[in-house]
Amino acid sequence: MVKVGIVGGTGYTGVELLRLLARHPSVRVTAVTSRKDAGLKVADMFPSLRGWIDVLFSTPDEAHLQECDVVFFATPNGVAMHDVQALLSSGVRVIDLAADFRLKNIQEWEQWYGMTHASPALVAEAVYGLPEVNRESIRGAQLVANPGCYPTAVQLGLLPLIEAGIVDTSRLIADCKSGVSGAGRKAELGSLLTEAGDSFKAYGVGGHRHLPEIRQGLAQICGQKVGLTFVPHLTPMIRGIHATLYARLQRDIDVQALFEQRYEQEPFIDVLPAGSHPETRSVRGANLCRIAVHRPQGGDTVVVLSVIDNLVKGAAGQAVQNMNLMFGLPESSGLEIVPLMP
Amino acid sequence: MVKVGIVGGTGYTGVELLRLLARHPSVRVTAVTSRKDAGLKVADMFPSLRGWIDVLFSTPDEAHLQECDVVFFATPNGVAMHDVQALLSSGVRVIDLAADFRLKNIQEWEQWYGMTHASPALVAEAVYGLPEVNRESIRGAQLVANPGCYPTAVQLGLLPLIEAGIVDTSRLIADCKSGVSGAGRKAELGSLLTEAGDSFKAYGVGGHRHLPEIRQGLAQICGQKVGLTFVPHLTPMIRGIHATLYARLQRDIDVQALFEQRYEQEPFIDVLPAGSHPETRSVRGANLCRIAVHRPQGGDTVVVLSVIDNLVKGAAGQAVQNMNLMFGLPESSGLEIVPLMP
Amino acid sequence: MVKVGIVGGTGYTGVELLRLLARHPSVRVTAVTSRKDAGLKVADMFPSLRGWIDVLFSTPDEAHLQECDVVFFATPNGVAMHDVQALLSSGVRVIDLAADFRLKNIQEWEQWYGMTHASPALVAEAVYGLPEVNRESIRGAQLVANPGCYPTAVQLGLLPLIEAGIVDTSRLIADCKSGVSGAGRKAELGSLLTEAGDSFKAYGVGGHRHLPEIRQGLAQICGQKVGLTFVPHLTPMIRGIHATLYARLQRDIDVQALFEQRYEQEPFIDVLPAGSHPETRSVRGANLCRIAVHRPQGGDTVVVLSVIDNLVKGAAGQAVQNMNLMFGLPESSGLEIVPLMP
């Protein structure tokens, strides 16, 4: 059994990790930390876990994380970078669900996140945890930077086009829509049902932290800078991301076949039949990315529709997938969940 | 492996059965019938099942249901009563998720459902599939009448009080709220997002078909007729039932202890700590009934809050639980699902 | 033109007052206070008001409220009681949308609201602003205590029965459901779309501050204490309250006629035809209470369904109705709004 610790178990990625790990056959959750709620039963805060998770929240000191095999950081940005080195030194492997180790360019990270990076040396060492790109590196990684939710949906949707070198990478567009859980479990005015409900809006058009992360991932594939316009929107639902991606084809090609071949062996990517429109609910609760490719009116604009559950393939599920790779477990272990529909 | 057939697989109880059975370790779904959609892959209608369910819809003739060990009827009311006898005669066991075999009083059934019953003899034989009341009879049953969603939530909430004989059974009140999936997967005006969304209403105050079913269940326990006012409401959510139950205590008693003791051994009933308010989402997707008991201001009115997922413990999950009992499988087999939250 | 000031304009009752007053033909809003946001244009916080409301938030000092004809307090409980006396002394009339002057029993108020009352003398003087009960007193009032949202829906639903003396007032039940805006425009975890969305729950079963307010109102009508069980619930919608009320008839009577006669002259009460089920959306945005009365199965339990928009007839609309009465304006002035459907 892999001994697992979770730092910061009171947010949505934390509780989602617990939902997945509760049923994982090869894992035991030994500690869930929360300074503020230490002593409280986790299931008292999250009644959905009653009967599944018996541990109490503990302080980081009580948690004995150095005795874990792996520690997940489900903390706000800027926390893990302070604590990871000590764990790594004790031989504990780490998966950070926040953004601390995602951007290789420290200066860019500091600009977008507005703080000084506390352990730049670890950034170079960290493996970006998108298995469909970095599977082999993840297996051997001590420190995994789990991708952001938008970056997962966008990169998986554009990957085949960019690898094939058939689109103009200087003018990509990612028009993305997220459910409200993407904002986290925080008491913020804009996330109230009365504010975000029955309404739709864009946000962060001027610049969003996931923009440099997506650009870095795409640039790495095509070997040069990419031009990307990224517009995130808030949609009145709980879970789910829908990325609508636009690119200009430079060569006439069967895009449907391209996508099907690229993802043929991928356990968590589902390329839908030509002409499909994936719904976010078709992946609700599951570690899946479903994708459809279109060429409206047969023109040279390719439109990719890519959906994930932001809390699963966009966060906790992908983290478990990474853990499975790191510990030589079956990649689908604990992730064999049928999406909840309706 | 238990060979399972599903008659009427295009509604919400049908697709929910498939979600649960897809992961059931001792079951193989061999046929899903739909006259209208015969030949179509089930997963083409329900993309959430892609990768999990490979069968095609078939006509009843093609389905060879008589070779199944058990057949679930996920059909509208009035269908199963025509087809069940032939299956039973072939040695196939049957679980009807509709109302055909729920009411023992044929005349009452015909009044509420507005049709002549096609096989009244089978009604007497059928076992009412509420395991918390009839577990032993279910084990040996050939034909199970799976309870309605409201009746499940209401009976489980009132059971301990009525068994203990401590409330006035002549003036019970069940104020119930259901998500829209309770209306089924039918193109009806009143179930549109634009009609049922962002609004709340009562319906059927003059009389609802679940009223006689609840009354029958409660009367059986206390050995006499009960007086029940049942008011169902439609609430703008997808899944979930919340029953708020009112009864007059005739004896001073520790109701919290009463409920805890009654349900101590029940795998799918969770009595919450005193003072709790269960949310429907705390059982979303899971075969659970969570219950809290209150005595406001310490008075003699007891208020019970009982929540289920109408498609799981209120329909397909309970049906699988019944199947497990009938075939000597572990009662929780295929039902070990952590609720989806948020 | 009536000169109007609003204290505390950043909450939902404040912005709703502004929506209504923006179109009121006999009113000019001269000041909207907010210490925190002084200097900001009101329409910059609430873009829905762009083009309708030009004033800036001001500090209470800058607001010159003593020059207003009437001041609305749309503040949290416990604010108005400190500030009202000075305004009244300047000849300004006051309508408090919070609870400070609703309960005549100071001791009871202090228990439920957890603070010492700062101006108990004014409580006696204040008129409870339910026009359907106190219309004449409101006309002459200097200080109006605007009723709570639940108390409005419940009292209007029970009024005809209690005035007629035909129900057992010792065992009334009010099962109430509210949209999330009832919790106000505050960054609270439980009001997030991700927490309150797609779920349903009761709350405050042990005791809710609106209980003594309802009891006081009903007792005043029947001249004796009433026994009331009040269970509020949170339903995943933005606006609207649905009260489902249960009482035992002590005399056989035509309840439909009773309600129609009682409310025949009331401009904002709509008794629906027998057999109806009012939807909350049928009053969305309007100063209306729609009511239906049922006697299920012709028994002696009467079920009343009463719906309002909690922000209009349950708060700001009723406050404007009170202002109209106080200033001799047509009672419907500024309130002639067709509900928004769908």
Added chain:
Amino acid sequence: MVKVGIVGGTGYTGVELLRLLARHPSVRVTAVTSRKDAGLKVADMFPSLRGWIDVLFSTPDEAHLQECDVVFFATPNGVAMHDVQALLSSGVRVIDLAADFRLKNIQEWEQWYGMTHASPALVAEAVYGLPEVNRESIRGAQLVANPGCYPTAVQLGLLPLIEAGIVDTSRLIADCKSGVSGAGRKAELGSLLTEAGDSFKAYGVGGHRHLPEIRQGLAQICGQKVGLTFVPHLTPMIRGIHATLYARLQRDIDVQALFEQRYEQEPFIDVLPAGSHPETRSVRGANLCRIAVHRPQGGDTVVVLSVIDNLVKGAAGQAVQNMNLMFGLPESSGLEIVPLMP
């Protein structure tokens, strides 16, 4: 008083027309037709109109539409084209809210709408009712083709850029999101709360009927064919359209000033301050289009965010605005509505 008839009053655009006209100071609704519901009070179908609209649905024969000054067709596509000529010949002016007279190219219309056009001669005569483009022609029109909802939001968002001739019109992108009421008041599976709720999807990526309408409108402005990729999406809300528009700037220009100047005199277009993100709810129930313009990272991609209420500025409100122009009434008459927030 302008005498108004409405053909097809049972859909959402019909009931929305009634909401607006009920409060219009210069209008009397004399007939609302519905073959199926003739004899029923309109307010019995739409309780939100109780107290506001007294007329009954009538058959077209009973309606004496030729005595009206103006008739609105709120019918499905393909109805008005059969009935309009007779009305025009009687001197009645007509506003068609459906698509029958929107496309000047008859052949193109017949392809997209799958039927033979019944009165192609009238198409040439009809004025496309977008006041911000065709105000003067509308004043004199006998027959107005009221624009579609998506076309209104998209054209108003792109208009200033295209008029100014500063963007590449060969590669425009319109990524649009609509609430479910855009699908009409029809019992369709895909519009159920259980299907469209808590989920997000694109649809019609291969081709949508509003594409040729938008292309025609834009081409008319720039005097040449435009290249447009149009992707509509369904978002889980009741009302509202959000268009996110992408174009490549060919000249460096102050786009904020451009938009502000273009719409300075427009009563129903609101250009938000630089850096804004309009929410659909900020126009809920009102005849408004709010627009924000961005140039992310100061690049040459301009992003326009344009929101309307699809039932108001996208349908019934715009129709009333057109009627006001046609009859020399103040353009805002009956449209002075403050958006409903929250």
